[in-house]
């Protein structure tokens with residue numbers, strides 16, 4: 551069967567994937583009897599492993615929100631008070647008219663673009679945007695051009711070239727990029743967008759929400775452009791230690807999406823219990839500046855070690871890739887790190903371009919200082 555041949559080919563290239571069987575114990579992870587520090591989780595602020603915080607949540611949880619299913623779409627009977635309250639809180643914190651929440655970042659990114667982009671739309675997307683955004687673009691009837699990663703001169707010339715060919719152009723980018731850990735200058739994109747009458751900006755802050763900005767509102771807060779991004783998006787599944795995703799946008803866009811966004815309309819709403827947890831965590835976000843500072847300083851150390859070991863270091867964040875190149879070598883290197891007590895995973899094509907297989911170190915504020923140092927030494931001496 552052709553599926554069997556595909557699997558054999560993947561195995562030969564060192565690109566075969568399996569579902570890892572692991573046990574969790576806070577910041578630790580156990581696999582095949584080996585206990586390792588988890589360096590591959592998206593729990594950037596250490597909230598998912600914070601038992602005290604979770605105790606507080608259970609204590610304060612109203613009876614009303616102790617529901618394990620919404621049993622319906624938001625548009626039918628699945629729209630609970632807590633969904634609305636979370637959206638009001640989001641809009642208020644971001645200082646914007648409206649917010650809308652979804653079942654996941656994947657739903658978010660595969661739902662908005664097909665709803666707003668038609669055949670008269672040109673989508674200009676960064677070459678390295680997440681697979682969920684690519685899928686959203688594919689589901690839309692827009693024309694799409696991918697610009698070279700963070701090459702805004704190319705982006706500008708594309709905008710100029712096509713300004714009269716399309717009714718609307720939408721720039722699509724991440725803020726902290728998931729595989730390189732570099733940061734988009736959003737303020738520059740806002741400038742660029744404002745130079746044209748018909749350009750909208752779509753920013754996915756999946757890896758920045760909670761982590762960046764003084765109050766944890768992401769790179770848009772850090773760069774002072776919260777008010778200028780048409781679709782300011784993020785997920786609750788990473789630093790916020792929950793599940794779901796959001797967009798903050800205009801009231802008009804909110805109302806339009808409620809009418810046209812298929813991944814909102816045709817799916818069961820998140821259970822009130824999970825939404826209550828998201829609301830609890832998000833409402834405390836501005837109080838965790840100490841964690842953000844700690845994470846930034848750890849990341850600085852690890853990036854220093856990567857540079858010292860002469861690896862390329864595109865990262866400007868807590869996501870630090872160790873770009874090895876070949877997939878097989880990368881797999882071996884990951885195994886070596888695991889033997890030394892760090893649960894690091896190889897990232898291979900098609901997640902990253904061929905020839906750039908890497909270890910993706912993703913740091914969390916809960917890591918012990920000494921272990922970060924040991925990790926740095928291991929990178930330098932390997």
Ligand SMILES: *Cc1c(COP(=O)(O)O)cnc(C)c1O
Pocket residue numbers: 654655656657659680682724728754756757785786787794795
């Ligand atoms: C993780 C991620 C998503 C998907 O979010 P989920 O809530 O996990 O579905 C979307 N965009 C980017 C950039 C991501 O890294």
